[in-house]
Amino acid sequence: MKFITIAGPPSCGKTAVLIHTIKRLLEDDTKVAVGKIDCLETDDGERYKDLGIPVIVGLSGDLCPDHYYVSNLEEILTWAKKNQAEMTILETAGLCHRCAPAIVGCLSVVVIDNLSGIDTPRKIGPVLTTADVVVITKGDIVSQAEREVFRQKIRLVNPEAEILEFNGLTGKGSVRLRKILLESPEVHTLVDETLRSSMPACICSYCTGETRIGNSYQLGNVLKIVS
């Protein structure tokens, strides 16, 4: 079984990239299963189901979607095995990126778009810096020069990753991404594997449902902007 994680900011084109690439994988009869993690609501599951593949959707509700994601990795792998998948692709919620739970030994793909701003590669942290493959979308609507600068900024924070330009409308780039996914490592279990970066501590009263503002309501791991 190949287990691949795909992350990236909201609206960067993760789902479009995946749908085009899965269509390519299905041409070769690769058995693909998709997991989608989100917080409150997602329609992406339906879009994957339209491809006729097994889909599992997890909504984290009140929990951090990335922590929920890590807590369910083994369950998702077991589910995919039951569905005779040869490749499991797990898409993150794409919210804060601070956690970006990429797994050692599993291919990690990040999608980032040319419109997201020139400083984005420097700002988004481990989701980009620990990725094996960086897929850049929306290159068709920005200038050649901006594409080159954006690519260079990505190189600066992640010198090793394979960088791939992808057009989410036409699917241009999907053949290359299929090849990369097919060459990714095999895993049998995720138990005892580790995350590529630690997830930040986030244990304060607001994590447990507090809504009131003010020092007296803030318990646990609290950091102040001015000390």
Next chain:
Amino acid sequence: MNNLVTIKKITILGGYTKDGMEEPIRKMDITTGEILVLVGPTGSGKSMLLSDIELLASADTPSKRTVLINDTMYEGCRSEIIAQLSQTMNFVMDTTVGDFLILHASSRNIDSDAIVNDVIALANTLAGEPINPHDFITTLSGGQSRALMIADIALISDSPIVLVDEIENAGIDKLQALQVLSDKGKIVIVASHDPVIMLMAKRRVVMRNGGMNKVLSTNQKETELLHELISFDKNMFSLRESLRTSGTIEIA
């Protein structure tokens, strides 16, 4: 970031039309300094061919074409040898022309402030209203943006292959623009609906139903006609310039 390989030519090996028939042109070479124009109605496959070249296809796109560089499959980084320009491209970065060009030049390891003036000067030969280094790139007009993109590709990107998708309506001096690109010894491939651009190239590929149907060389009659068309075009251009800078036309 100089190109490690000197690119002498591109070869396109024919694939299939939309109906799955072999396309009539089975092999085509394009050498440095050449401008090749792709012609054909909307939907005939011009953009698809540009896309195959951009991807350096190896029988892995819907057309199943193969694109070779110097007779071999290119192993290096595609994006370093191919630059693109199309009508749908815009500047989106929030910065001035001067700062932007310095940023782009440094990403290409060009360490010189002189390049900024060179690019702006070249861009200003292509567009009506002059571009100023202090202008924000997002506030440039369509023509100015296109002119700056072309000058930037010519001088900073310096990619040996340039793919152009329909720039005729961009409000720039299109002949000068293509000249600027091909003068630098680039291979320039242009999809166009404009007869002036079609005839200024020595060869044009006629696209039909997704396939390369014919390759035509510009003949003597067409070259003569081109001179006429260019002078029409120049008249149109100066008329446009005159009208937009408050000129009037009087009865003689």
